[in-house]
Amino acid sequence: MQAKIINLTLNGKNIDxxxxxxxxxxxxxxxxxxxxxxxIGCRQGSCGSCTxxxxxxxxxxxxxxxxxxxxQDVVTLEGLMVDGELHxxxxxxFETFAIQCGYCTPGxxxxxxxxxxxxxxPSREEVINALAGNYCRCTGYExxxxxxxxxxxxxxxxxx
Amino acid sequence: MSTETLxxxxxxxxxxxxxxxxxxxxxxxxxxxxxxxxxxxMVRSPVxxxxxxxxxxxxxxxxxxxxxxxxxxxxxxxxxxxxxxxGVGPDEEMVLAEDKVRYIGEPIAAIVAxxxxxxxxxxSRVRLDLxxxxxxxxxxxxxxxxxxxxxxxxxNYFVYEGHHCRRVRFGDVEKGFQQAQFIIEDCYQTTPIxxxxxxxxxxxxxxxxxxxxxxxTNTQALFFTLDNTAIxxxxxxxxxxxxxxxxxGGFGGKVxxxxxxxxxxxxxxxNRPVKYVFSRQEEMxxxxxxxxxxxxxxxxxxxxxxxxxxxxxxxxxxxxYNRHTPYxxxxxxxxxxxxxxxxxxxxxxxxxxxxxQPGSAMRGFGVTPASFALEMQMDKIADQVGLDxxxxxxxxxxxxxxxxxxxxxxxxxxxIEVMQAAxxxxxxxxxxxxxxxxSWARKED
Numbered sequence: 001m002q003a004k005i006i007n008l009t010l011n012g013k014n015i016d017x018x019x020x021x022x023x024x025x026x027x028x029x030x031x032x033x034x035x036x037x038x039x040i041g042c043r044q045g046s047c048g049s050c051t052x053x054x055x056x057x058x059x060x061x062x063x064x065x066x067x068x069x070x071x072q073d074v075v076t077l078e079g080l081m082v083d084g085e086l087h088x089x090x091x092x093x094f095e096t097f098a099i100q101c102g103y104c105t106p107g108x109x110x111x112x113x114x115x116x117x118x119x120x121x122p123s124r125e126e127v128i129n130a131l132a133g134n135y136c137r138c139t140g141y142e143x144x145x146x147x148x149x150x151x152x153x154x155x156x157x158x159x160x
Numbered sequence: 161m162s163t164e165t166l167x168x169x170x171x172x173x174x175x176x177x178x179x180x181x182x183x184x185x186x187x188x189x190x191x192x193x194x195x196x197x198x199x200x201x202m203v204r205s206p207v208x209x210x211x212x213x214x215x216x217x218x219x220x221x222x223x224x225x226x227x228x229x230x231x232x233x234x235x236x237x238x239x240x241x242x243x244x245x246x247g248v249g250p251d252e253e254m255v256l257a258e259d260k261v262r263y264i265g266e267p268i269a270a271i272v273a274x275x276x277x278x279x280x281x282x283x284s285r286v287r288l289d290l291x292x293x294x295x296x297x298x299x300x301x302x303x304x305x306x307x308x309x310x311x312x313x314x315x316n317y318f319v320y321e322g323h324h325c326r327r328v329r330f331g332d333v334e335k336g337f338q339q340a341q342f343i344i345e346d347c348y349q350t351t352p353i354x355x356x357x358x359x360x361x362x363x364x365x366x367x368x369x370x371x372x373x374x375x376x377t378n379t380q381a382l383f384f385t386l387d388n389t390a391i392x393x394x395x396x397x398x399x400x401x402x403x404x405x406x407x408x409g410g411f412g413g414k415v416x417x418x419x420x421x422x423x424x425x426x427x428x429x430x431n432r433p434v435k436y437v438f439s440r441q442e443e444m445x446x447x448x449x450x451x452x453x454x455x456x457x458x459x460x461x462x463x464x465x466x467x468x469x470x471x472x473x474x475x476x477x478x479x480x481y482n483r484h485t486p487y488x489x490x491x492x493x494x495x496x497x498x499x500x501x502x503x504x505x506x507x508x509x510x511x512x513x514x515x516x517q518p519g520s521a522m523r524g525f526g527v528t529p530a531s532f533a534l535e536m537q538m539d540k541i542a543d544q545v546g547l548d549x550x551x552x553x554x555x556x557x558x559x560x561x562x563x564x565x566x567x568x569x570x571x572x573x574x575x576i577e578v579m580q581a582a583x584x585x586x587x588x589x590x591x592x593x594x595x596x597x598x599s600w601a602r603k604e605d
């Protein structure tokens with residue numbers, strides 16, 4: 001089967017990419033385009049390390065053919081900073097030590113962003129539910145949950 | 161000392177690598193790619209125990225993108241050398257299987273191909289001629305006379321200075337059991353545990369213009385990896401340039417030197433960069449795990465709570481090969497009697513081979529299962545003698561100057577102080593006699 005040209009929006013930029021059929025979004029991002037913040041943990045949709053936002057919804061890019069996101073809005077961790085400034089979630093994860101080896105961090109931040117964009121005042125239960133599809137193997141779940149709750153406070157206090 | 165004169169202790173410092181982690185700029189080994197890089201995938205044993213009578217690559221070679229296969233004949237010194245470096249023999253694990261396989265997932269042949277897809281396709285087309293042998297999966301079954309034997313030296317146990325196990329003999333346990341008012345026995349066991357790091361084990365070996373090979377790796381033990389790789393490939397150490405970096409979770413699982421030697425060999429044979437990264441399935445099924453342990457305790461105890469005799473027989477499941485388990489068993493034997501003053505101790509700690517994936521390093525390996533079993537047993541003693549679990553530990557706590565069963569004089573005891581602090585933190589009011597105890601000042605016996 002021949003490669004196809006696919007048009008999509010990546011981190012706010014409209015781009016055309018050429019991919020073979022069934023190329024996953026994870027491979028496109030990491031290998032074709034060099035956006036390596038999106039990680040490889042399991043390649044079977046279990047670990048959440050490869051989570052990106054598709055039209056604001058968290059999705060595991062390892063299971064997603066590029067053809068399925070044609071014309072859609074894709075955001076990776078690389079797209080979170082605005083004018084060189086950390087997003088409040090990034091800042092909070094950094095300042096509250098919600099990171100250890102860092103490998104699950106991109107996925108954790110992306111699901112947190114999806115949650116807080118839709119639900120600015122999540123309960124602890126809602127935070128846990130949002131993070132439930134993402135593995136951390138350094139077992140730092142509690143600091144991550146706390147960081148999301150703190151991120152919500154910081155985002156609400158500046159009015160976004 | 162005033163803490164105000166310190167600029168780090170007692171202060172919260174932001175992590176140096178933290179900004180990289182939250183922005184995605186931290187580079188892990190699998191984030192690195194080079195032009196013309198090849199992918200290495202491993203042909204692994206589908207059975208737990210077999211004679212390997214032949215390998216047929218003819219169908220694999222037809223796959224578009226196939227570059228070459230590597231077998232044991234390509235490996236200059238086909239011996240896994242990690243224990244050689246810490247002075248423990250014998251060398252008993254092959255880098256690539258020669259005439260036998262002893263666990264599911266054992267590496268047999270490497271396939272190097274242009275893409276990951278073609279490497280996987282070629283691996284699936286390799287035909288193995290295997291003659292299956294009876295397998296054994298339980299440590300005590302492996303020591304029975306009719307057990308299938310895994311090792312060329314004719315037993316399924318590691319030999320410690322001529323003995324079938326690591327032994328500790330201190331005092332006379334039989335005499336202690338005769339004097340004891342309670343005999344308390346139990347068996348404890350732990351299962352194998354996979355580290356399951358978020359980032360799987362992997363490396364890239366890249367030939368340079370000057371003839372050296374640069375190896376980018378997520379190993380936890382960079383110089384260990386350099387030494388082992390050079391020995392296996394029989395090249396001078398300076399031929400290799402090892403580049404470590406951020407490890408996406410290790411927990412001891414990235415100490416074994418597994419991927420680097422064969423990836424480096426493939427780079428030398430093809431003169432191209434080669435990436436060898438475990439799939440999640442390989443990480444779970446073929447990488448080392450924390451080995452399983454089975455631990456039998458028999459304690460002789462007095463009515464006042466004093467343990468006067470302790471007999472322990474334990475079995476470590478090393479899996480099919482040594483890796484770090486013989487060393488772990490020695491650590492285990494030194495620790496399993498516990499931080500307690502017991503006048504009569506007898507320990508037999510066995511390092512046993514079974515047809516399971518090899519066990520190796522993981523967070524206090526050897527000692528962690530010992531602590532689990534030991535403290536379960538202490539609670540059981542407290543229950544049967546009718547004493548408070550805190551009391552049983554204070555009564556038997558070791559102090560500086562005591563002799564440990566393996567003939568080491570205790571110089572760094574802090575058990576009493578740790579228990580006192582723990583009691584305070586959980587709001588448990590200790591009797592005055594325990595509050596006033598110290599690891600340094602012994603009350604008159």
